[in-house]
Amino acid sequence: MHLYRTGAFLRAARSARFVVGSPRLAVPASCTQARWSSSHLAAEEQRPFPDQSVEPSREVDPNKTAPKSKGDSVQADFKKRLKELGQDNKIVHENLSGAKILGTPYIFDETSNVSDSILNLVGRNLYDIPDHPITITRNLIESCFPYPEFNHFTVKDPVVTVKDNFDVLGFPADHPGRSRTDTYYVNSDHLLRTHTSAHQHAAFQSLVAEKYVTGYTICADVYRRDSIDRTHFPVFHQMEGAKVWGLGPGESRYLAQAARTAKIARQLDALPKTDIEVEDQATVFSKENNPIQPEHDPVELQLVVKHLKRSLEYLVEQIHKAAKESLDPAAREAFGPLKMRWIEAYFPFTTPSFEVEVFWNGEWLELLGCGVVQQPILNNAGLRYSIGWAWGVGIERFAMLLFGIPDIRLLWSTDKRFLGQFAPGKITRFEPFSKYPACYKDIAFWINAAPAGASPVGAESSSMSGVAAAAGGNATKASPAETQPAAFHENDIMEVVRDVAGSLVEDVKLVDEFVHPTSGRKSLCYRINYRSLERTLTNEEVNRLHDEVAAKMKSRFKVELR
Numbered sequence: 001m002h003l004y005r006t007g008a009f010l011r012a013a014r015s016a017r018f019v020v021g022s023p024r025l026a027v028p029a030s031c032t033q034a035r036w037s038s039s040h041l042a043a044e045e046q047r048p049f050p051d052q053s054v055e056p057s058r059e060v061d062p063n064k065t066a067p068k069s070k071g072d073s074v075q076a077d078f079k080k081r082l083k084e085l086g087q088d089n090k091i092v093h094e095n096l097s098g099a100k101i102l103g104t105p106y107i108f109d110e111t112s113n114v115s116d117s118i119l120n121l122v123g124r125n126l127y128d129i130p131d132h133p134i135t136i137t138r139n140l141i142e143s144c145f146p147y148p149e150f151n152h153f154t155v156k157d158p159v160v161t162v163k164d165n166f167d168v169l170g171f172p173a174d175h176p177g178r179s180r181t182d183t184y185y186v187n188s189d190h191l192l193r194t195h196t197s198a199h200q201h202a203a204f205q206s207l208v209a210e211k212y213v214t215g216y217t218i219c220a221d222v223y224r225r226d227s228i229d230r231t232h233f234p235v236f237h238q239m240e241g242a243k244v245w246g247l248g249p250g251e252s253r254y255l256a257q258a259a260r261t262a263k264i265a266r267q268l269d270a271l272p273k274t275d276i277e278v279e280d281q282a283t284v285f286s287k288e289n290n291p292i293q294p295e296h297d298p299v300e301l302q303l304v305v306k307h308l309k310r311s312l313e314y315l316v317e318q319i320h321k322a323a324k325e326s327l328d329p330a331a332r333e334a335f336g337p338l339k340m341r342w343i344e345a346y347f348p349f350t351t352p353s354f355e356v357e358v359f360w361n362g363e364w365l366e367l368l369g370c371g372v373v374q375q376p377i378l379n380n381a382g383l384r385y386s387i388g389w390a391w392g393v394g395i396e397r398f399a400m401l402l403f404g405i406p407d408i409r410l411l412w413s414t415d416k417r418f419l420g421q422f423a424p425g426k427i428t429r430f431e432p433f434s435k436y437p438a439c440y441k442d443i444a445f446w447i448n449a450a451p452a453g454a455s456p457v458g459a460e461s462s463s464m465s466g467v468a469a470a471a472g473g474n475a476t477k478a479s480p481a482e483t484q485p486a487a488f489h490e491n492d493i494m495e496v497v498r499d500v501a502g503s504l505v506e507d508v509k510l511v512d513e514f515v516h517p518t519s520g521r522k523s524l525c526y527r528i529n530y531r532s533l534e535r536t537l538t539n540e541e542v543n544r545l546h547d548e549v550a551a552k553m554k555s556r557f558k559v560e561l562r
């Protein structure tokens, strides 16, 4: 699954619905919360979070900055041209390169790595199509976190600032998630959000002025450069949820805190009871691996953690129930009881942090990540006197389990044989319409050993070829902050295959690699499985696609084909 773990794992709402069309969530003008003089500031100041007193900007307005130099005026002219383009999401190369993405013009720079194929997927809003499995799943999740306790947001524009996606959330400068090999950069300041947490700051800000709403969910499409197989697609959907408790009434900070703790305990008691076999491997919080925060009272913290776990156990139980009910009676018998476990995790923006795994069809599956929100994030959003939890899930994983969908590409299909199978609010098993033949083709090449400059998008002549060590998907990668240029990475061939063949490829696997004993050069061989979900591909068509993949690998990465 696509969770931002690091540490040991380093690599790596109806009347209630509040649909947000603009990239900005509703941000209230004033803070209605009581203000206290805090004695906890010393601890907060030591945390790696930038102060966010200034609201993060995520829009590029071509008219905002008056041109100062000749270069500026060229840029302003180009942005104006992009803005006037009839078509959204198309990359334009003139004297500068750029694109208008959902109405906003962006100029590319040396960090840009978005492609036409990825931008073509921007704006599909699958989570808003009432009879689409993604929307049905989203609605099921939202129903477990009902209004008015929770507001439900969607955010249509996926372009966010690097600051919102990473910096504000405390991602270290060398976190692999920041790498150009993993993330689609529009330019050095903007990227296609890699997770819904990019909107946490704005969503927490939206809670400041709320009287009854103490939580939210956010649903959106997120983008990550990744391998190609039946469970990975460069765009997927996430949902994020959070809940906070502000200080209660009281004449002193101590009494107000006691009132807050009592409230959390009452709400914990009121949560629906579940009937699941739960194994909890994360009840003791170690200082080294999963510390509690210096601002938090251990007793209150335990209650928040219990509330978080119980809320998510309820969610998992509801999903399991819905999946079971969709089966015919015989299959229901075999479905078995639900087993889940809590394990420790690490996310830069929560601590302590946890992951949920469920035992499904004979194996443990990682389902979601969560934790207690890092206090500086709440403080920076105007919730200094609140404590809260947050979770994030990939919707595809739930949807594929719920509907029995075997290939993630199906969710992007416009074929009526797929879309015609579902109805709003109903979990039904997917009936495969047909399985078309697979066509395997290998591509083998020598990697160029010399690192070269990072290439601007579409500039076929410049090279991103580089050190062989980075191939294979789990070696050290260059982040935009590093001076080392981008090295060849497995995700680069994935991107070429996607650009050329789109969803006509089922998977791409490394089948052979070796280092030449005398020259020291590295050879890689990848097997590409060309298979359409909708028709039989002809030999000529596959050959043409494969030749194009080879040609692009050669021109983009300067590899030597074998």
Ligand code: PHE
Pocket: 002, 003, 004, 005, 194, 195, 196, 197, 240, 347, 350, 369, 370, 371, 390, 391, 392, 393
């Ligand atoms: N944003 C995290 C991810 O994409 C998930 C998460 C959300 C974890 C909120 C904790 C709290 O992996």
